[in-house]
Amino acid sequence: MTSILKRNNVNVLGEGSKVLVFAHGFGCDQNAWKHLIPFFSENYKLVLLDYIGAGKSDLASYDSQKYASLEGYVSDLLEVCDALELSNAIFIGHSVSCMVGAIASIKRPEVFEKLVFVGPSPCYINSGDYTGGFDQETIDDLLEVMEEDYITWARSLAPSIMNSKNGDQLTKELTDSFCSIDPGIAKQFARVTFLSDNRKDLPLIPVESLTIQCSDDMIAPLTVGEYIHANTFNNTLTVLNAHGHCPHMSHPTETANIISNFIN
Template sequence: MNVLKRNNVTILGEGEKVLLFAHGFGCDQNAWKYIQNFFTENYKLVLLDFVGAGKSDLSSYDPEKYASLDGYVTDIMEICDALKLSNAIFIGHSVSCMIGALASIKRPDIFEKLVFIGPSPCYISIGDYIGGFDKETIDALFEVMEEDYISWARSIAPSIMDSKNGNERTRELSDSFCSIDPIIAKQFARVTFLSDNRKDLPLIPVESLTIQCSDDMIAPLAVGEYIHANTPDNTLVVLEAYGHCPHMSHPTETAKAIMRFCSKPVQVV
């Protein structure tokens, strides 16, 4: 199947410079709807659903291919090739941040800049590294998901979303989680929470922005500081926003941080 149909690629906007948006675990491209209008006048937007999410082609899901982040990295590169993209700006949320980073390492030509929203190179605390979770907590999370994925999704959404912003977007996030095939969701969760891409950070070849919330249970501030300290040419912005989905809960603050970064001239070395 054509990669653009497989990943339900949508193209919006009037500009020449391309922004490629990649959603996080449990979401699809609809997660960007609260910030996309900030960019459509001056940029061309490319939005996608990772295979298994949204309106992607579920029949294309291959458990072997997607047993690591590499399968999703390959999809990003294929989408860029199909659209003949080069020097685009990648905007990722949560686990997709490392997917974009890995794609830029493999193919430095496709992205000029990377924007990370709530990124984490490793979700488990190891040694001096603070990832936000210990191994026992992650194992318990997987057990609960195995027993009743839908109940898990309903219960965790308020903690991931900014609950102070009201219930509507929390319900939206919960519904998004629950719309995913539980078998695919559980495998993607394992790929996400067991990944460790710390060693890849120094290899990122382009300028990047880390957008960190002031209070985020999934990616605490220490994680953003670690990425900033270990990634060449990285800028760290800490929002007043809280939660793990500021592009949904605090779209104006998030969009302004992205716009400032995107408008900065690229440093030619």
Template sequence: MDACIRNNVKVIGKGKQTMVLVHGFGCDQNVWRYITAGLLANYRLVLIDQVGVGNSALAAYDSDKYATLHGYAADIVEVCHSLALQDVILVGHSVGAMISLLSAIQEPELFSKLILIGPSPCYINDHDYIGGFEQADINAILAMMNKDFRSWANAFAPLIMGNPECPSLAHELIDSFCHADSAIAKEFARVMFLSDNRQDLPKVITKTLILQCSEDIIAPAEVGAFVHHAIPDSTLITLRATGHCPHLSAPIETLAAIETFLHQAGPVENHASAVAGIA
């Protein structure tokens, strides 16, 4: 099956340079809708649904292929080849950020810039490394998902999204989780939460932006700093936004930070916000 069919690829925008957007766990390409309007004039946007969510081809799911994040990364590279893309800006959120990173390692010549929103190479605390969770925490999360996926979604989506003053955001995330194929989602969650890609970070040669939220239960500040220090040519911007999905909860600030990175000549220092006057 062609990768563009398998991943329900949509191409929009009039720009000369291509930007590929890779969503996170339990979401689909619709999650980018608040920032795509600000990108359409300058970029050709490639939107995908990872296998198991949205309008992807569920029949294409292969437990062996997707037993590691490399299987999903191979899909991104295949989509790029299918569309004959070059000089790609690759944007990934959450686990989609790590999938994007692995894609850039697999074929670095395809990608000119890498933008990672809330990345985490390892969710489990390990000696001096702070991933945000103990092994027992992850075991409990996976057990709850296996027992009652909908109850898990209702309990955890508000924690992931944050921003309790905007409950509609959490409700949207719950709906997204519950519309995903639950069997595939459970397998994907296990792969995601148990992956350890810390050793892959120094292999990245693509110029990289790391967007870190000021408060994020899934990817705490220590994780963003770890990723920044491990990737040689990287810039870390800490947003004022809270929660794990700033492209939904703070799209203006997220878009401004992305545009600043894409148009600045050299790396910028980590600071509370790289863009002055962001609301």
């Protein structure tokens, strides 16, 4: 148990019998939730983790074959939950982690009773009638530039993800986070993130879920939130009048209120 919790730098905070499990998105670590934590720490037990390669996780545990798909991250998430003997917890994921939590709930429905998706996307690439926000060529170019110079790529992409309208401090916070991740691991995680297609998993999600969507998000446009809502059992879609892809950082009060109303 200790080795698993150390591997993913798991921290348990707060008081309360109900457990909230927070999983960060690409380019981030558990510190991305620091703006949201104060709203929940008094009444809930909070579980925070870092994926391998992020934050203070154990880099020696990285296995490129294991993490060549989201399944590796799903496995780690469930191992953390088992180590803490969790059941009927509430999963709160950002960006790519939303699909990690979704797949985990399909594999082990007893672990999570509700899922909260913050800026989710089951597929980033446009396909037929589906609008994911990017065409294949754009994604290919994005990943090619990343391979050539990850740090420069991160410094140019992070401000667009945060959206400059949310201020210089948050932009710097996200940029620093992107640049702190092991470049080799980040490159593979980026490929897994942007090339995955989990649309087929949406109808299989067995528990109630909430989608929090920003009205102006270059990574996950409104069409994506609407697609998830239309194709997922018992999903609630809430559109936040906000810019960027990280409302838990830029609009923590509004995001916390939406989550609180859902989990209560």
